[in-house]
Amino acid sequence: MKKCVLLSMAVLSLCACSTTEQQVEELIGTLAANEIDSPAWKQAVDGLVGLGRPAARQLVAHIDPDYYKGENYCEFREEIEKIRTGCALALGRIQHRAASATLKDRIGTAYTRAERLACIWSTGELGMDQAALDALKVQLKDEDPSIRLYCAVALVKMDDTTGAAQITAALSGGDAELARQALAQLEGTNYFGVPLLVALSQQPLPYQAQIREVLEKVKGQLIGQLEAEDPTLRMHSARALSKVGDPSVYRALAELLKDPSNLVRFNAAASLAEMDQAEGIDFLFAALQDTDPILRVNAVKFLTEVQRASGAVQSQLIAALRHQEPLARSGAAQVLGLALVREAVPALLEAAQDQEAEARCNALIALGRIRPSEARARIEQLLGDSDETVAYYAEWALKQLGQG
């Protein structure tokens, strides 16, 4: 609340200026004139964030060393550091994705520690970008543990856990300040950080209580995001909540089964299913026999995910091979094959004799993926199936068995 008031004051105090460009220049002047992290400096960063995307072009320019020539010359390196650090943080908070290219070029040792940390943090905030990801990985070898930690967290925000060991090390070692930084950074990882946070919370680390505290905060953030306007945010938040595994989230997730977005509904259902909740499982199985092929494809994808992650739907899938609806039988066979459920082999052998050719095909494909040697005789019988597609997949499945 206090932050909002400060931000509003910062923006309102600039209303006398006529253009955004002038407002940006004013705020950058304040960055230059105040120590990094001082209240006035932070307020200027807030002000730049308040101006939003219209300010981004100027902010990007101030990150580039070539900017400080000619009419923009600045002779003091410390002044440039204050400006560059503030602009970098503002760009990350504005979420100006196009800034990624400039930011990732400023994370190397040619820049000051403050500049590097700000650029690394913002690069992570801007999300997945292959060039940025590659640049961050290079810095995982930096001698400064904070730089390595920030890079590792930025990678997590790009859904890449290459640096997870750095984060674990920061929380395992004797450096209290580094551990504090790790906890603070993890708090900002949103849904991307949930699997890592859950894993860390289950390890006997010295900061376990604090890790759980952070996880609790992220959970709260995810629950809040279930009502976000952006369906992508709702979708990822819903999916990540299954990793937390907390019964308090069931109701909120169940509400999302009525969401207008297909993907949000499926992700919420998958999360519920992964936590063994009937509402989610029923939703996915209903979709498995829907006449809409898009819904069926989603059902197969998410049931496979759930089965792989938790095994929560195994018995239902095996039972579904005898479902009265051929679409349900076919779909169940697909999921069992994709999830490589060895226990389903007897039922799949039976399904390979299904009266519906499509169900027989999917059972054969599943057997081909699982490669059980005991299936050979049954599959050979289908080489002469009246349906050409079934015969083709029988041959394919036999080849797979040969490789096993």
Place this chain on the structure above:
Amino acid sequence: MSIPNPGPVFTMKKFALSFALLALPALADETPETLLIRQALDSDKFGHRRGEVDLALAAFAPRVVVYAGNRSADPRAWTVLHEDRESLEAAVAQDLRANRYDIERLVPFIHVRGKQAMVTTVDSGQVVDRQSGAGRPLRTERLWTFAKFEDKWLATGVVLDLGAEPLPAAQGSAPAQIAQVLQEEEAAWEKGSASAIAGLFDENFMGGDGAGQLRPDKWVLLFSGAEELEKWLEKRLQRTRYTIDRQLIHAYMSPAGGEALALTRDQVRATYEGGPATHELERAVLWTLSRQSGSWKITGMFYRLGLPE
């Protein structure tokens, strides 16, 4: 001998230039501008090799200053050899009548900013006395400054014979006039007057950063002309107040009194309207000045020169 007209070029010439550019080997970081600068440097080189004064002089602007580096990169050792084109032309003509140049030229550094450029060259080979036929080996490094005149790049300044020798400082006369200009510049900063500062600079002045190096290979151009400097000053002095403590450590004026060079050590402190931060630095600054337009004007200013103690 006529001064080359840097105005519009004959169309066939343009065609020939394009063809020549295409024929040049592609080098990393090469741009059309650097290729044109190389062409001007080639003109000087081939002029010397063929003994053609006009060709050699075609590389130079109508207003040019030539310094003797005296085998040192330290500007305290530099002296003015020619302060106008006529003097240069006479010297080149005399030299080429007496000597034949069998040289190759390397260009290790070209830095272009807008319509100005800095270049270093290394010439090697031999100089042959036309009368006796005796040859002596040559290896010389040079610093060039270039400016673009319409579509041609021409040398506006050269420091001949750079090197690494710690030579005694050059002796000149009447440095008081130079000191006065630099004191006025310092006072104008403290007054915060953009126009008063800019008024001390030549319209075509070149401003750069020595990046803490004495040798020019790492220098960077910052300002091209007084207009750009004034734009910066107007913007900068709106929110920043400067205190400068300047110590003149070397001043030299050419024998003819038209050109000068100075070195200062400046303690610079900035405070800001927008907050309590203060920034300070100490830097050595190289100044070149000229009285060609009537009063003394600063023609070159290089901050952060890596001057040996």
